[in-house]
Amino acid sequence: MKRPLSKPFTPYYRGRFAPSPSGPLHYGSLVTAVASYLQARCNRGLWQLRIEDIDPPREQKGAVRDILSSLRAFGFDWDGSVLYQSHRLAYYRHIAEQLHKHHLAFYCECSRKQLMKSPETRLGRLYEGKCRKLGLPSLTGHTLRMRVDKEHIKFNDGVFGVQSYDLLTDSGDYIVYRGDQLPSYTLAVSLDDLQQGYTELVRGADLLHLSARQLHLMQQFNRQLPQLLHIPIITDANGQKLSKQHYATALDTRHSSFLLYCALKDLGQEPPKYLCYRSINYIWNWAYSHWRVSSIAPEMSIKQGF
Numbered sequence: 533m534k535r536p537l538s539k540p541f542t543p544y545y546r547g548r549f550a551p552s553p554s555g556p557l558h559y560g561s562l563v564t565a566v567a568s569y570l571q572a573r574c575n576r577g578l579w580q581l582r583i584e585d586i587d588p589p590r591e592q593k594g595a596v597r598d599i600l601s602s603l604r605a606f607g608f609d610w611d612g613s614v615l616y617q618s619h620r621l622a623y624y625r626h627i628a629e630q631l632h633k634h635h636l637a638f639y640c641e642c643s644r645k646q647l648m649k650s651p652e653t654r655l656g657r658l659y660e661g662k663c664r665k666l667g668l669p670s671l672t673g674h675t676l677r678m679r680v681d682k683e684h685i686k687f688n689d690g691v692f693g694v695q696s697y698d699l700l701t702d703s704g705d706y707i708v709y710r711g712d713q714l715p716s717y718t719l720a721v722s723l724d725d726l727q728q729g730y731t732e733l734v735r736g737a738d739l740l741h742l743s744a745r746q747l748h749l750m751q752q753f754n755r756q757l758p759q760l761l762h763i764p765i766i767t768d769a770n771g772q773k774l775s776k777q778h779y780a781t782a783l784d785t786r787h788s789s790f791l792l793y794c795a796l797k798d799l800g801q802e803p804p805k806y807l808c809y810r811s812i813n814y815i816w817n818w819a820y821s822h823w824r825v826s827s828i829a830p831e832m833s834i835k836q837g838f
């Protein structure tokens with residue numbers, strides 16, 4: 533397809549942190565922010581913030597303000613202005629239409645209920661391809677799916693090493709635009725990451741399984757693909773992921789030094805205990821000179837260390 537992305541690729545390191553405003557910053561997202569920030573700063577690169585606010589029912593009033601003020605309290609310093617996905621809905625829609633126009637995607641009328649009955653779905657395939665040849669129009673209620681053929685997606689993750697996926701059986705014809713007229717997570721983040729020219733995406737290992745479809749989608753635009761680096765997600769004592777959906781506790785910025793120390797520890801950096809009692813600036817300076825990606829455990833999850 534014609535390249536709709538106009539910003540030139542930049543050859544130096546560009547990274548980002550992309551929270552959703554479904555609640556205040558919690559410890560799990562702090563760990564991700566620390567890892568992506570250190571990767572960017574230790575590579576003398578840019579670090580940007582993106583607010584993933586395209587799912588209004590899950591948003592919490594005041595969450596953006598809380599997240600930004602927590603990040604400031606922890607000493608994060610982002611480059612440029614904050615990006616809001618909600619400002620880009622027309623762009624996502626335009627690209628979705630282009631994907632359809634170039635026959636890379638097709639509209640699907642199958643309901644979730646119908647899909648659950650399908651033998652293919654029961655075998656682990658997400659979509660059986662029923663609507664592929666129907667030529668359905670864009671209508672509310674119709675989802676737009678990428679046409680996926682047998683294809684292997686392989687990449688070398690910065691922590692987990694070589695990853696290989698069979699796109700057809702791992703992902704099937706994945707959704708890029710939803711029936712309720714909103715872009716899918718895959719479409720929005722892939723377009724943003726490409727357009728901003730991020731050279732590496734640092735994020736939680738719970739997103740590892742989505743990498744294949746995101747790389748597949750990005751490949752359609754003939755642009756330099758970012759490197760991927762997944763870090764273990766943080767769980768509570770019961771093994772449950774810390775997330776806003778599970779009411780993870782908001783960070784108490786009065787204990788920012790201790791929490792930053794814990795984040796470095798959970799990232800395998802072995803910070804000396806005395807850092808707990810030092811200023812945020814002191815801890816960041818220690819982290820800049822000791823940061824080693826190779827020390828991060830290639831585990832899907834680790835239990836919160838405090």
Ligand SMILES: [Zn+2]
Nearest residue numbers: 640641642663
């Ligand atoms: Zn269908």
